[in-house]
Amino acid sequence: MDNGIIEEITKIVGKENVLASVEDRKCYSYDGRVDGGMPDLIVFPSSAEDVSRILVLANKYRFPVIPRGQGSGLTGGSVPVVGGVVLTFTKMNRILEIDAENLITVVEPGVITFILQEEVAKKGLFYPPDPSSYKYSSIGGNIAECAGGPNSLKYGVTRDYVLGLEVVLPTGEIMNVGVRTMKGVVGYDLTRLFVGSEGTLGVVTKIILKLIPLPETRATMLALFREVEEAAKTVSAIVAARIVPSTIEFLDRASIKCSEQASPMGLPEEVGGLLIIEVDGDPASVVAQAEKIKKIVLEHNAIRCDLTQDPKEADRLWQARRTVSQATYNLNPVKVAEDVVVPRSEIPALIRALEEMGKKYGIPILSFGHAGDGNFHVSMMIRDTKEDREKAEEAVKELFSKTISLGGTLSGEHGIGLSKAPYLGMELSGQAMLTMKKIKQLFDPNNILNPNKIFPA
Ligand SMILES: Cc1cc2nc3c(=O)[nH]c(=O)nc-3n(C[C@H](O)[C@H](O)[C@H](O)COP(=O)(O)OP(=O)(O)OC[C@H]3O[C@@H](n4cnc5c(N)ncnc54)[C@H](O)[C@@H]3O)c2cc1C
Numbered sequence: 001m002d003n004g005i006i007e008e009i010t011k012i013v014g015k016e017n018v019l020a021s022v023e024d025r026k027c028y029s030y031d032g033r034v035d036g037g038m039p040d041l042i043v044f045p046s047s048a049e050d051v052s053r054i055l056v057l058a059n060k061y062r063f064p065v066i067p068r069g070q071g072s073g074l075t076g077g078s079v080p081v082v083g084g085v086v087l088t089f090t091k092m093n094r095i096l097e098i099d100a101e102n103l104i105t106v107v108e109p110g111v112i113t114f115i116l117q118e119e120v121a122k123k124g125l126f127y128p129p130d131p132s133s134y135k136y137s138s139i140g141g142n143i144a145e146c147a148g149g150p151n152s153l154k155y156g157v158t159r160d161y162v163l164g165l166e167v168v169l170p171t172g173e174i175m176n177v178g179v180r181t182m183k184g185v186v187g188y189d190l191t192r193l194f195v196g197s198e199g200t201l202g203v204v205t206k207i208i209l210k211l212i213p214l215p216e217t218r219a220t221m222l223a224l225f226r227e228v229e230e231a232a233k234t235v236s237a238i239v240a241a242r243i244v245p246s247t248i249e250f251l252d253r254a255s256i257k258c259s260e261q262a263s264p265m266g267l268p269e270e271v272g273g274l275l276i277i278e279v280d281g282d283p284a285s286v287v288a289q290a291e292k293i294k295k296i297v298l299e300h301n302a303i304r305c306d307l308t309q310d311p312k313e314a315d316r317l318w319q320a321r322r323t324v325s326q327a328t329y330n331l332n333p334v335k336v337a338e339d340v341v342v343p344r345s346e347i348p349a350l351i352r353a354l355e356e357m358g359k360k361y362g363i364p365i366l367s368f369g370h371a372g373d374g375n376f377h378v379s380m381m382i383r384d385t386k387e388d389r390e391k392a393e394e395a396v397k398e399l400f401s402k403t404i405s406l407g408g409t410l411s412g413e414h415g416i417g418l419s420k421a422p423y424l425g426m427e428l429s430g431q432a433m434l435t436m437k438k439i440k441q442l443f444d445p446n447n448i449l450n451p452n453k454i455f456p457a
Contacts, residue, residue: 001040001083005061009043009085012053017044017091028068028086032133033337034076034418039066039086046091048166048174048205054085055203056172058448065170066450067199069109069141072133074337075417077145077198081452087203089140095119096206103211104163104180109140109204113147116209126214128155131413132325140204145415146196150247150278153372155212157413159195166206167194170444180208193439198415199450201443215280218246219290220314223275223297224267224304228252228355231273232348234300235371238277239344241296243289247278248372249321252351254358255328255368259320262327267320268303275371276321278314324368325377331364332381336392338399338420341375342408353402354378361391375412400426416454424456 010018019025019042029038040063045051058065064084071078080086093110100123107116113134117127130149131137137147143165148157164178178184178191194202225231235248251259253272260267267274275297279289290307297305308314328335342350351367358365369377380395382388400410400423410420410427424433437455440447 001063001085002061005057005063006041008057009041009054012057013043013045013050017046018042028071028088029080031071031073031076031078033074034079036076036418037079037081038083039080040083041085042088043085044088044091048168051087051168051203051205052172052174054087055168055170055448058085059171059446062446062448064451065203065448067140067144067203069138069144070112070133070136072137073141073145073417074339074414075411075419077415077417077450077453078141079418081418089138092205093138098123098125098211100125102180103182103213105209105211107139107207107209109138109143109207111139113137113139113142120211121214124214125211127161127209127211129158129161139207139209143195143204143207144197144199145413148370148373148375148413150249150370152370152375153248154244154246154280159192161210162191162195162207163210164208165191165194165204167202167204169202170446170449174205175202178208182210196415198417198453200440200453201449203449215246217283217286217309218278218280218314219286219307219309220317221275221277221290221293221297222304222306222317223277223302224271225273225275225300225302226270227301228273228351229348230300230302231275232351232371234275234297234302235347236344237296237300238293239372241292243279243292245277245289245293245372246280247276247370249276249369250274250371250376251320251324251368252354252366254364254366255324256320258327258331258366259323262330263319263323265316265319271303274320276318321368324366325379328366328379328381332383332388334382334384334388336380336382336396337414338378338396338410339369339375339412339414340378340399340403340408340410341373341412342403342406344372344374346406346408347371347374349406350376350402350408354399357395357398361395363388363391363395365395370412373412374408397423418453421454421456424454
């Protein structure tokens with residue numbers, strides 16, 4: 001990047017808010033999945049006006065601008081694949097308002113999800129979206145990816161809590177969309193268009209979020225099954241019984257073995273499927289729901305069912321689920337992680353297909369995740385070799401094609417970014433892709449903002 005441009009940017013944000021050394025730039029060249037670009041400059045904006053002025057420059061000199069939260073994304077969304085300026089929001093991290101009377105909060109994009117949850121909980125309020133990365137991911141990143149987590153089953157995902165946004169358009173105009181009220185239907189729903197747009201349509205600089213009352217109490221259950229199918233059928237049976245737990249998480253046999261090896265919690269050898277189920281609400285309904293679920297679990301041949309309302313014991317019951325994602329790296333150094341979703345009734349079919357694929361391709365394939373939503377984190381653990389990468393690529397294609405044939409979708413949480421872009425056409429029609437590209441062009445005529453993401457190159 002030309003030194004003159006760097007000087008102009010530095011004048012806008014101040015030299016304390018710019019990083020340009022090779023070492024610093026390298027730190028912003030990858031996310032949780034993709035390592036594939038080198039930015040020219042890292043900039044920490046302090047306001048929407050800073051962002052606006054940088055985008056005006058970007059259009060004048062035609063350099064790419066890539067918004068970045070905490071870089072925990074799993075599809076390469078914040079990776080500066082063709083260089084340019086990475087706009088990092090770690091310094092715009094203030095909670096501006098918690099309005100307990102109207103059940104809303106106004107935040108800057110750099111606020112860490114967990115910190116927001118802690119702060120609103122002090123006022124008896126709840127912000128439910130809880131990606132497993134919630135201790136370090138940012139609200140801006142959550143909005144751009146429409147993040148979800150274990151709570152999604154009962155409470156929905158990020159988009160269900162976004163009421164309004166301040167957005168800087170790729171051409172530099174600052175725009176407010178949405179409302180501060182619980183309802184609002186004036187004009188097109190541009191707020192929803194920005195949620196999940198992966199930082200390609202606008203830069204989010206302020207967010208109005210809906211809050212709900214914090215549930216009074218919670219019960220946690222760990223259910224162990226010999227066969228993975230029994231666990232899968234239990235999920236459908238709970239949902240069919242019209243009980244809505246806040247969470248139903250799942251681990252298959254390979255995931256259980258892997259987490260036990262990394263951090264043993266003494267699970268019996270024969271366990272082939274594991275569910276963690278939580279219900280929350282007022283004390284009486286929590287007990288009633290937990291008892292109903294326990295009955296269903298035992299009817300489906302669970303070999304053990306531990307139930308607790310003690311938060312410390314609940315923490316222990318979550319151990320295998322919390323351990324598994326990192327533990328997978330004990331199997332092999334490279335993870336190819338997908339997050340497909342299928343209708344709940346098709347969970348057993350997906351799990352059978354994954355077992356067969358593991359044998360066919362000869363690579364460890366583990367699946368765990370949000371079974372209540374039919375959303376599975378499929379981890380293919382491979383060696384860093386050409387042979388294994390090719391096998392994983394074939395396995396991913398087969399996984400996506402199976403998912404679609406079961407009526408599912410390629411991504412429930414992580415978005416498309418770079419890593420899934422080649423597969424977009426497997427799910428979307430040509431017309432749908434064309435319409436999306438036209439929207440991108442309307443917002444960003446010079447293709448400045450986060451180029452090369454979502455759409456296949
Ligand atoms: C171990 C692990 C577990 C995870 N578990 C989950 C999970 O359960 N559920 C889930 O949904 N995700 C999960 N993720 C993925 C990731 O944490 C989420 O996608 C998260 O929302 C990304 O937030 P971030 O702040 O790190 O964003 P980044 O990775 O920095 O960016 C993500 C995208 O958001 C855009 N962006 C960031 N800030 C802005 C802004 N202000 N304006 C416009 N665009 C912006 C970026 O350009 C990029 O496209 C997990 C990741 C890891 C590493």
